[in-house]
Amino acid sequence: MNKQQNILIIGAGLCGSLLALRLGQRGYNVTVMEKRPDLRKVAISAGRSINLAFSDRGNKAMKLVGLESKVNALCIPMNGRMIHDKEGNTFLSNYSGRDYEYINSISRGGLNALLLDEAEKHENVTIQFNRKCKSVDFEKTTALFYDYDSKSDFIEDTDVIIATDGAGSILRKSYYLEKKFLFSFSQDYLTHGYKELSILPADSGDYKTYKNALHIWPRGSFMLIALPNLDGSFTVTLFLSYDDGDYNFNNLTTPESVTEFFKKEFPDALNLMPNLIEDFFKNPTSPLGTVKCSPWHYKGNTLLMGDAAHAIVPFYGQGMNASFEDVVEFDNILEAHNKPSTKSDWENIFKSYESTRKKDTDAIADLAIDNFYEMKDHVNNHLFREKRNLEMALEKNFPEQYASKYSLVTFNENIGYREAMLKGRAQDKAILNMLAEGEIDLNSDLRLVLEKINSETQEILQEDNIAGLK
Amino acid sequence: MNKQQNILIIGAGLCGSLLALRLGQRGYNVTVMEKRPDLRKVAISAGRSINLAFSDRGNKAMKLVGLESKVNALCIPMNGRMIHDKEGNTFLSNYSGRDYEYINSISRGGLNALLLDEAEKHENVTIQFNRKCKSVDFEKTTALFYDYDSKSDFIEDTDVIIATDGAGSILRKSYYLEKKFLFSFSQDYLTHGYKELSILPADSGDYKTYKNALHIWPRGSFMLIALPNLDGSFTVTLFLSYDDGDYNFNNLTTPESVTEFFKKEFPDALNLMPNLIEDFFKNPTSPLGTVKCSPWHYKGNTLLMGDAAHAIVPFYGQGMNASFEDVVEFDNILEAHNKPSTKSDWENIFKSYESTRKKDTDAIADLAIDNFYEMKDHVNNHLFREKRNLEMALEKNFPEQYASKYSLVTFNENIGYREAMLKGRAQDKAILNMLAEGEIDLNSDLRLVLEKINSETQEILQEDNIAGLK
Known part of the structure; x- marks a missing residue:
């Protein structure tokens, strides 16, 4: 008899799909519910795919699930930071003195699709899309979902729920709001927000600037960065204060002021971005927040993992890597315990996982804030x-x-x-x-x-x- | 014409009543709404009054409002820590090498009553009790109250709202839940809780142990402390883990185990506490939390002050002193600005107040956590x-x-x-x-x-x- 082997994962993003794959490999009955449509079936408009930094901790997880070479094919190595000054001069600052150490730019969508494909190869793994989680009853280990297809609610009753539903986690919200136990929680916003822009490929299809670097235009109180995509484009991100300084997100409200700002601060980037104004006014401005909380689990019933447990700012390029490392660490804990057959077994596993892992996710959250100051300012x-x-x-x-x-x-x-x-x-x-x-x-x-x-x-x-x- | 001179204060605790008094002295039209009954009219049972540490920062505020000598009459000086070891040996560790520096034990109720009396002497100050705040509309600067006397709701419409409604602030909750702006917020609980106990006066009315000290029984992972009251009693507080260790709040469920615990760890205290078991099972176990948040204000409409903005753990004896210092700092900012006559004037005052003050309240929150470890452990x-x-x-x-x-x-x-x-x-x-x-x-x-x-x-x-x- 299989006892306590049914696991519901909320969210089929990077962390959830990797977790589903790994638990599938371990033989659990895994159901994944994802609120968005299947990203493998929805066209992603060219040049708008969001890319991420992928490095050794993330790769350790890919090795664990046997995907290292498939993921490698999606990677663009970035050997260092290419610093751009106001006059358009550049210099490359390597990430390491060892040639074999570099980070990679990878497409979130491409990687996520690969993980979904691999997870679904296991017949004990089921992934459903268009299923939005509305609430979790962590006493009963049930979750309420809304099915966008049938336009109706349904309840999933399972042995264990793991929420990998990101920074806005529904499970975390229910921990906070229901006040059934002492829940330590913090959300901390930087005074800066960010906006995604792009450098499109040249007519030839080539990259318009050096491909194998993470480009930075550090300007002290704000900065622009760019990461390469496989299609020859770069995804560019502007990090800027909402309120402070001569130019900020609140006062950059006209094409003229945006152009003036870029001409003054990022003239070489502006030359590569004829599409700047369109991007700037089409794309949203988003906040930069850090989330920490504890406990991550409720008894042996529910567990937070990935951004749901510890959302961080992007400046160390470790967000995805940390979430992947969560899965590696969780897998280590599973390996060290006997196969759980009671709620109490799961509780021990969750406790052990949090006590091993939380000190490290707290640390990367703080390191990522440090790097915000380093990147926008100290590199100069x-x-x-x-x-x-x-x-x-x-x-x-x-x-x-x-x-x-x-x-x-x-x-x-x-x-x-x-x-x-x-x-x-x-x-x-x-x-x-x-x-x-x-x-x-x-x-x-x-x-x-x-x-x-x-x-x-x-x-x-x-x-x-x-x-x-x- | 009086413009923007009507101030609603939510909460008539220590911070709210001091603020009402000071703003009354400055000539504002002040209304205070307090959810509890008037503590001057409700009998407080003997020996159960909660006492607090009162020191120089708090006293600076008393000087500001002209109450130094009246408050002094309520104070019991504590010159140092009286450390009790397991064998009942004691030694006194002074707080300062300067004879004129000491802290005081003061009754929360007595001090609060004095501040209410003094505030009400101003005809421009009105204090209403039994009025519970249900919500604040910080866009409209209105607050919804429930009147326990008439058993009906009513709305207060005012120029400025200052919430001094403590760690569970309703205004802070509305900042968090309404998501109308980026609100950084944290609540952090220690793994320990606390329970109040008491050492009653001797039959002669005398103090059963040395009066002029803060008594500590430090035991590494937990501790007992005692502060004197004017009536000859001491209020005793046990700080103990909820879950960890041989004895904790979750497993101390019988009179036998509680007596065993005290006999083993605090034998000299147990001798002074024949009422231990009654106190232990009558009084609640309460959590120890730190709250930080930002921004404290919304435009020029609403402001958080005192514990509502920054609740801290009690281990530096600075909770009340920090809240009183808030009023001093706010008064300094008011003094430095022209008398506000527009919303924008208030916004400038609130911004200026937060930018001066928050770094200091963040610091005392961290210092109070440091002192938790110092008191329960390092003193040994x-x-x-x-x-x-x-x-x-x-x-x-x-x-x-x-x-x-x-x-x-x-x-x-x-x-x-x-x-x-x-x-x-x-x-x-x-x-x-x-x-x-x-x-x-x-x-x-x-x-x-x-x-x-x-x-x-x-x-x-x-x-x-x-x-x-x-």
Whole structure:
């Protein structure tokens, strides 16, 4: 008899479809309900597909489900940041001193379609589209859905519900509103919003600017970025304050002011964007928020995963990677427990998962905020650039012995985000202070510089430890 | 013509009644609506009055409204922490090395009654009780109330609404639920709850234990504290985990287990509490939460103040003091602006108030969490006790030149909480690390120790600054 083997997943986005695939591989009876239509059957207009940064933590999940090579075919490597100054000068700042470490631009839709295809290959996995979740009864482990096709409500009664329904999660909302237990919750908005724009392919079909980089136009209090798509276009995103500064989302209300703003701040980008005005006024302005909460689960009945549990701002390119890593971590916990056959087994699994995982998703949320300031501003800062140059040299010369904070977070999938954050921040502090005081520089003996950095980093960690009385 | 001079205050607790008094003194037309009955007319059962810590920031507000001496008469000075170990041994750890610095225990009810009396002396101030706020329309600046006396609803239409309705604020809830603007919000619960108990006066009417201290029974993962009342009793609070440990709120369900727990952990307290079991099972277990949010205001219409804007855990004894300081800060902003006559004037005042104040209320929220760990655990730690002894000596010998973090927060009302936090944390880190490495001790030349601490503190602040690229 199969007991407690029926799992309902709410949301067939990136996290939900990967989870369905993995639980399908493990033999569970999986039903997935998705409110949107099947994205494999709905035409996505050319050049408007949203792309994402895909890196080692995400790839670890693809290896787990056996999709590494199929996903690789969807990837465009980005070796570094291409910084554009106001005069249109550019310079490339690599993400790592190791040639084999880079991040990728990938289409959300393409990747999602692949995961859905693979999940549906399992006969124990069923995916239904146009089914919008209206509420979850986490005491009874049932969920109420509205079926857009039949235009009627229905209730799903199952053993376990996992909500991967994103930043606006219905399950999380019911945890908050029903007040049946103490639910810690935060939503934090930046004062900036974002708007998607595009650089279309040249008439030849070629990329209009360098393909293998993440382009950044950092301007201190705002910035523009661009990531390549497979079709020769770039998806461009403007990050700008709603209210502050001479130009902001609230006062950019005419074609003239938008053109004036781009001419002044991003003249080289403007040259590549004859479609700017159309994009600007057609596309929405969206907020940038961080969501944290706890507990993620209610008894052994329901669990939040992915953005539903921890939505983050996009500046570390880790949103999708973190959600994929959730599935890897959850799979590890499942592996470590006997196959659950009671509610209490599931409760132990959920508890164990949250206690292992939450410290890391909290850390990447904070790191992503850090990187907002780094990308829009610090990349222009003299000391910061010296630090990056030094770190590139160290990674190149001591590939086994040095990893920058960026590398620890992005390319070191075998350590958690929290460990990467603590070590990376201490290392940054050590380097910046030693550079500021002239104790190290790029012309010193690099072996000596590495030793100084390591010893100073250890001292910083130890002093923090003593101060925390741990 | 009086324009924009009608102010509705929701909630006549400590913050609301002080605000009403101050705005009354300034000549505004103030209406206060309070959901509870008038606490001056409802008997409060002996020994059950809740007391609070009152210190210099709160007193600054009392000076502002001319009530310093009247409030002083309600105060019981507490010069330090009286630490009780498991064997019933006690030692006193002073709050400051300066004799004139101490905190006070004060009755919430007594202080609230005084503020209500004083506010009502102004004919431009009206206070109505038994009026429960049901919702606020922050676009129209109206509020819907339920009148418990007439058992009917009514709407108040006013120029400005200030909600001082505590941690469960109705105005804050409407900001959150209506989603008319980006509202950052967090509620964070500790894994511990609290329960109020009591030590009744001796038959003679005397205090059963030392009167002029805040008593603490620190036990690492939980603690008991006691504050004196004017009637000879102490209000005792047990802080304990809901779930974890051998004894917790979820498993202390029988008189036997509660007695066993107290006999084992707090034997000297148990001897003073023949009423323990009655108190324990009569009184509720309450959660410990921190609330932060932003923005506090909506245009020039509505404003959150006090716990409604920033609820904190009680471990720094600063909850009431922070709310009183809100009124002082708001009064400063009012003073600095011309008397508001338009909505836009109020909007400027509210913006200016939040931008000055929020950094400080965020800081005291974080400091209060720090002190939870300090009180229940660190006060027993060897290094921590050495630090406190050294700080007492420094404050005694260099009263004008040294102030501990506790003193900066509690007795230095002329610097903000954030400044106190940054300096205090750096100072703690400097002392703990130098003590751990044997660079300073209580037997060294204190003048030299002070210099070392100051120089190390400055270095820590500077290094943090460089690492933050500020």
